[in-house]
Amino acid sequence: MPARFLRRLLAALAVVPLLALWPAAPASAHGGPLVLDVAGDGATGVTVRATYKQDGHPVADQVLRLVLNGTGExxxxxxxxxxxxxxxGQGFYTSGPVLAPGKWTIVVTSPEPNAGKAETQVDARVAQTAPPPDASTDRRDGGDTRWRWWVAAAAILLGTLIALALVARHRAKSLADHP
Structure with a gap:
């Protein structure tokens, strides 16, 4: 019985490397209809997130042709x-600043073999810009902070003088003990 067991074990071990040569089955290939999630970008553009309807994975194909049409006030x-x-990221598309401020009905479509269509309302707004930095509001305490450097320099100088005095005192004591 041990010989039979050993032969089966060796046969099984011989088959394992051959499994690496087995042709791989294609992964669940993406394709088919799309789900298009359309929204405004907060200014005068449109963003789209494209996913496959079948499995919800984002569209990775960079040559997907999405077309935007819109009607405004x-x-x-x-x-x-x-x-x-x-x-x-994958599956995200943008239009750039193409809309005039106001309310728009946006329709985004993609052709076959990845057909998809989405329609949404977008409220386009003028892009906001950050105000220029104000030198007086940059300081948290609202005043001049140069005095802190003077205090730090004085503390370092005082510490150095104390250290030198202690070293001098120690040397004087050592010389007095050993004439």
Whole structure:
């Protein structure tokens, strides 16, 4: 019985390296319809998050063609505008500043074989800018801080003088003890 067990064990061990040569099955390939989540970017642009409807994974294909069309107040229109992949991650697309301030109805579509369509309302606003820095508000205490340097320098000088006095006293005591 031990010989039979040993043969089966060796056969099993011989098969394991051969499994590495077995052709891999394709991973669940992405494709098919898309889900497009469309929103304003807080200013005059539009952002889109594109995911596959089948599994919810983000679209990784950088050549996906997403097209934006919009209708604004007073009959204003925009489009077709091709959206570009964003640096924010896979599946994110941006339009850049293409809308005039106001309310817009935005429609984003993608063609076959990855068909998708989304429509949303966007309130475009003028981009906000940060106010310029004010030198008087940069200091937390609201005043001149140069005095702190003088205090630090005086403390260092006083510490050095005390240390020198102690060393001199120690030397004088040592010379007095050993004439």
């Amino acid at each position: 007073g009959g204003r229109t925009i489009g077709p505008v091709q959206l570009e992949p964003s640096n924010e």
